[in-house]
Structure formats: C-alpha cells, structure tokens
Amino acid sequence: METAHSPIDEVRRLIEVSRPAPRPVLRWLGWGFLLSACAFLLLPADPPQMLALKVVFAMASFALLILSPIVARAKLAEERAEARNVELLDEYVQLRRWPEALSLARQLLGRPMRRWEARHAALLSLATTMIRYHEFEAARSVHDYLLRNDDGIEPDAATTHLIKLARAMTLLREDLLVDADAAMGSIRNDVGRARDQIRAAHAEFGGDEPAPRFESAWLWLLELYRDIKTGHFDEAIALHETKHRMMREQLGQCVADGWALVARAYDAMNRPDDAQRAYDNATTLVPPGELHRRYPETAPLADRYAAAPIPAMLRTA
Amino acid sequence: MNATANSPARISATSAIQATRRWLMVARSSTILFYGLVPVVVVAGSHFGLGILPLLVLTGVWFMLGMLSSRSMRYTMEATRSMAAGDFESAEVSLGQAVRAFTVVRTGKVASLQNLAALRHAKREFADAARLAAEVLARRSRGESHLDSPTRLLLIDSLVELGDFRAAEIELGRLPPADLTLREAVTRTLLNTEVLAATGRFEAILADAKPTVELLELLPGSMAARGFATVALAAKRLGVDDLREHLAKRATLIADAEAIVRRRPALAEVLV
Numbered sequence: 039m040e041t042a043h044s045p046i047d048e049v050r051r052l053i054e055v056s057r058p059a060p061r062p063v064l065r066w067l068g069w070g071f072l073l074s075a076c077a078f079l080l081l082p083a084d085p086p087q088m089l090a091l092k093v094v095f096a097m098a099s100f101a102l103l104i105l106s107p108i109v110a111r112a113k114l115a116e117e118r119a120e121a122r123n124v125e126l127l128d129e130y131v132q133l134r135r136w137p138e139a140l141s142l143a144r145q146l147l148g149r150p151m152r153r154w155e156a157r158h159a160a161l162l163s164l165a166t167t168m169i170r171y172h173e174f175e176a177a178r179s180v181h182d183y184l185l186r187n188d189d190g191i192e193p194d195a196a197t198t199h200l201i202k203l204a205r206a207m208t209l210l211r212e213d214l215l216v217d218a219d220a221a222m223g224s225i226r227n228d229v230g231r232a233r234d235q236i237r238a239a240h241a242e243f244g245g246d247e248p249a250p251r252f253e254s255a256w257l258w259l260l261e262l263y264r265d266i267k268t269g270h271f272d273e274a275i276a277l278h279e280t281k282h283r284m285m286r287e288q289l290g291q292c293v294a295d296g297w298a299l300v301a302r303a304y305d306a307m308n309r310p311d312d313a314q315r316a317y318d319n320a321t322t323l324v325p326p327g328e329l330h331r332r333y334p335e336t337a338p339l340a341d342r343y344a345a346a347p348i349p350a351m352l353r354t355a
Numbered sequence: 356m357n358a359t360a361n362s363p364a365r366i367s368a369t370s371a372i373q374a375t376r377r378w379l380m381v382a383r384s385s386t387i388l389f390y391g392l393v394p395v396v397v398v399a400g401s402h403f404g405l406g407i408l409p410l411l412v413l414t415g416v417w418f419m420l421g422m423l424s425s426r427s428m429r430y431t432m433e434a435t436r437s438m439a440a441g442d443f444e445s446a447e448v449s450l451g452q453a454v455r456a457f458t459v460v461r462t463g464k465v466a467s468l469q470n471l472a473a474l475r476h477a478k479r480e481f482a483d484a485a486r487l488a489a490e491v492l493a494r495r496s497r498g499e500s501h502l503d504s505p506t507r508l509l510l511i512d513s514l515v516e517l518g519d520f521r522a523a524e525i526e527l528g529r530l531p532p533a534d535l536t537l538r539e540a541v542t543r544t545l546l547n548t549e550v551l552a553a554t555g556r557f558e559a560i561l562a563d564a565k566p567t568v569e570l571l572e573l574l575p576g577s578m579a580a581r582g583f584a585t586v587a588l589a590a591k592r593l594g595v596d597d598l599r600e601h602l603a604k605r606a607t608l609i610a611d612a613e614a615i616v617r618r619r620p621a622l623a624e625v626l627v
Contacts, residue, residue, distance in 0.1 A: 078411075096406065125536055133573075287576070287611070288576075289609075290575055290609055291579065293609055323609065351595065
C-alpha cells in the first residue's frame with residue numbers, strides 16, 4: 039500500500055476531512071421565500087418606486103418557490119450518487135479488490151461527505167481494507183473513532199458489536215494479548231447484557247416456549263484464536279467441538295477460519311487424522327493461501343497436510 | 356399496538372393495493388388541477404388587480420398539502436427502522452398507516468407499497484409479497500426506477516417459493532445483470548440457478564459453474580448453501596462427481612443440511 043504519509047496519519051486525515059459540512063440551502067431558500075412574500079404583501083403600492091420593489095419581491099418569491107424543488111432534487115441526486123459510491127466501495131471489499139477499494143475510500147473520504155451514515159459505512163470499509171494490508175493500528179484508529187461516538191452518531195448495536203470484534207482481532211494479530219483480552223471482556227459484557235434483555239422480554243411476553251439462545255459465534259472465533267496464540271490447544275479443541283455447530287449457523291463461509299485454527303490445535307496435540315480432517319474442511323471453503331494470510335499460525339499446516347482438492351470445473355485456467 | 360394476522364392494524368394486500376391506486380389517482384388529479392389553475396389565477400389576479408397574490412396563495416396551499424403528504428414517508432421510514440431491528444409487528448402498523456395516509460404527491464406512496472412487499476416477504480407470506488411487488492412494478496414511474504431491481508428480485512424470490520418457476524423465469528428475463536448492484540447480482544444468480552434446476556436445465560447451470568460458485572460465495576451462509584447444493588444437484592444429474600462431492604460438502608459445512616432440505620426438498624438427493 040503506497041502512501042506518502044504513514045497509514046495511520048492518512049486515516050486520521052480522512053476521518054477529519056470527511057466530516058459532513060452543514061449546507062442548509064433549502065432552509066435559506068425557505069426563509070428567503072417567506073421574507074420576500076412578507077415584503078411583497080406588506081409594502082405599499084405607492085409611490086412607483088415602492089411598487090417596483092413590490093414587483094421585485096414578488097418575482098423573488100416566485101423564483102425561490104420554483105428553485106426549491108430543483109435544489110431539493112439536486113441534493114437528493116448528490117446523496118444518491120454518494121450512497122451508490124459507498125455501496126460500490128463495499129462491493130470492492132466483498133470482492134476482495136483491495137487496490138480499487140483503497141482508491142475509492144480515499145476519494146470518498148478525501149472531502150466532506152453528504153451524510154453521516156454514508157461516511158460511517160465508508161469508514162468501516164476503509165478499516166477492513168487497512169486490515170487486509172496489515173495496517174492494524176490504522177484500522178483500530180477508525181474503530182476507536184466510531185466507538186467513541188465523537189460526532190454524536192452512534193452505530194447501532196449490531197454494527198458496534200462487529201466493530202469491537204474487528205478491533206479485538208487486530209489486537210490478537212499484533213500479539214497485544216492483554217489489550218485483546220480487555221476488548222474481548224467488553225464484547226462478552228455486551229453479549230451478556232443483550233442475552234439478559236432477551237430473557238427479560240421473553241419472560242414477559244414469551245409464554246411457555248423456552249427462551250431463545252443468544253450467543254456470538256464471532257466471539258467464540260476470537261476466543262479460539264486467542265487460545266491458539268497462547269498455546270492452549272486443548273481448550274481450543276474443546277471450544278471448537280462444543281461450538282462448531284453454532285459457528286456454522288452464524289459465520290457462513292468464515293466457519294473455515296474456525297476449522298483452520300482447530301487444525302492447528304489438533305496438529306499441536308499430535309492428532310494428525312483430526313488435523314487433516316479439519317484442514318480439509320477449512321480448505322474446502324477458503325484457499326489455503328488466504329487462510330494462512332489471515333492466520334499466520336496456520337501456515338506450517340500446508341507442509342504437513344493436504345489441502346482439499348479443487349474440482350476441475352472450478353479451477354482457474 | 357400489535358398487528359397480528361387478523362388485527363385491524365394489519366392491512367391486507369388487497370386493501371393496500373386499492374389504497375395505493377386511490378392515492379396515486381388523487382396525486383395525479385391534484386397535480387393536473389394545480390398546473391391547470393396556475394394560468395387561471397394569474398389571469399384572475401391581473402383582472403381583479405391583485406397581481407400575483409392569488410398565485411402565491413395557490414402555491415402556498417399546494418406547499419402545505421405537500422407538507423401534509425410527507426407523513427406517508429415518515430411512516431415508511433419508521434417501518435424501515437422497525438424492520439431493520441426485526442420488529443415486524445411495529446413495521447406492519449407503520450406501513451399500514453403509510454399506505455392509508457393522505458397525499459397529493461406520488462413520491463413515497465409507491466415506496467410504502469414496496470416496503471410492505473419486503474415486509475411480507477421477510478415474514479414468508481410469499482403470495483402477498485408477490486402481489487404487492489407486481490403492483491409496485493406496474494405503478495412505478497420513470498423517476499422511481501431505483502425500485503425496479505430490488506422489487507423484481509423480491510417478486511422472483513416469492514414466485515420461486517410459491518413454485519411458479521415459469522413466471523419467475525419471465526421476471527428474470529426482465530432483470531438484466533448489467534444494471535444490478537453486486538448484492539442484487541448474487542441474489543439473481545441464486546434465483547436463476549434454482550429456476551434452471553427446477554426446470555431441468557442442468558447443462559446451463561454447469562456451463563457457468565465457476566463464476567456462479569464464486570458469486571454464491573458472497574451470499575449469507577444458508578443462501579450460499581442452497582446455491583451450492585443446487586449446483587451439486589446439477590453435477591450429480593450430469594455425472595460430474597468431483598464437483599458434486601465438493602459442493603455438497605461446502606453446503607453442509609456452512610449450513611445445516613436438514614434445514615436446507617426442509618426448504619428445498621429436492622436437494623435431499625445430494626445432501627442426505
């Protein structure tokens with residue numbers, strides 16, 4: 039990732055520059071219309087100079103009235119274009135087109151944006167892109183900014199949870215285990231609070247059915263990675279064996295990460311058959327290179343175990 | 356205020372469609388009346404020595420009616436927030452109000468109906484969702500073309516769930532892939548794959564196996580699993596065993612096989 043400034047300085051600059059600037063054009067047009075209309079109604083028709091002024095105010099009122107929907111439509115078109123670009127940025131991230139994602143993020147965030155929600159979505163995509171380039175501290179500066187809620191635009195609970203998870207993952211990647219533990223403790227508290235709220239609501243309205251379970255598979259994935267980092271392989275295996283079905287429900291394709299990490303644990307505990315099965319599961323979903331890039335601790339597995347074969351019809355020519 | 360299936364707070368699809376048609380007619384008539392009255396009040400103002408005062412009054416009245424009409428959009432925005440939070444009952448109440456609300460402006464009324472279609476789809480009431488989505492597509496204007504793709508995808512998905520694959524295929528033909536966002540394109544890919552499988556065109560599925568699977572990977576777990584299993588079914592029917600085995604395994608790694616088969620019984624052939 040090429041940049042003249044350090045990534046963290048660039049991210050801080052983009053956070054600053056992208057703040058939406060208030061542009062109450064429609065409000066000015068509204069006030070302008072009201073004042074012109076009042077002036078037109080209140081001014082006397084004599085002498086002729088006053089009449090001329092009356093006509094000017096009348097024409098101004100009419101012009102402002104015609105202009106308002108035109109300006110409103112132009113404002114809406116700009117907001118739609120910005121929303122489309124933010125969506126395009128998210129698409130680049132999903133398609134793992136990282137150079138395009140970084141370039142578009144810089145372009146979008148390099149000037150004041152129109153809407154706070156669009157800006158936050160663009161910042162999250164920027165943080166994900168930074169993680170891909172292993173600029174973990176720069177990614178965390180975005181996460182910390184969004185979590186601090188300096189601008190009074192608080193992310194919803196689900197987004198806050200995802201930001202905290204991503205942040206904790208960057209701490210683990212950089213071996214900042216004490217900070218990672220603290221971050222995971224905060225996530226655990228959030229999950230516990232949400233679970234208590236669901237149980238309380240169910241107790242009041244839910245009837246005889248059992249309360250729905252509420253757990254975060256992403257949190258279990260973090261704990262699995264932490265166990266691998268700290269060499270607690272038996273705990274990692276026990277965690278995966280009890281939680282892998284829930285991980286499958288919630289993680290989708292990212293369940294491969296869990297399989298890759300537990301393969302590492304099985305390998306460390308000298309259980310090669312289990313390690314091969316887990317590695318096969320992981321590489322069925324995600325190419326080995328990508329898994330080893332996400333979790334460097336799993337890289338040695340490539341020399342010891344066979345990756346899942348790719349069918350001929352799915353191989354790159 | 357809760358909206359259960361039979362409560363007065365919940366608006367039926369038929370009533371929603373009728374209310375929307377009525378208000379769209381009011382909006383069209385009001386707009387024609389407004390523009391028709393403009394020259395009349397200008398002439399009248401000049402004739403009675405009032406200048407442009409009558410025109411300003413007329414415009415002011417139109418402006419106020421427009422402000423009253425914004426309630427419909429406010430209810431729709433409330434419903435959107437409720438749906439995002441998973442509170443479907445509150446969304447039913449808000450959208451019922453949005454569809455019934457007074458308006459002289461068509462903007463927002465069609466969007467309210469589209470949101471109601473999305474809500475019924477989320478509640479798995481596919482017959483209602485299909486009717487409402489079809490009505491949105493019939494009523495939307497050129498200025499509301501941004502509603503086209505998401506509504507048509509919703510309609511196609513509802514038709515697939517109802518087993519009407521012929522109608523789904525017709526609607527797929529009206530949805531050119533080039534105009535879609537990524538999210539819409541991957542959903543279209545899944546639906547197209549399911550329609551091809553339901554109509555026995557397995558060669559067509561495998562002809563584009565690689566790009567199809569790459570797109571399906573971007574879907575949430577259970578939808579991606581359905582897509583993988585469908586392509587696996589095509590592979591089985593055409594004797595491509597390595598592909599069948601690989602995709603069936605991918606499907607069961609990211610979703611519960613029994614849950615997939617409950618939704619798509621034909622996939623039991625490759626998943627069980």
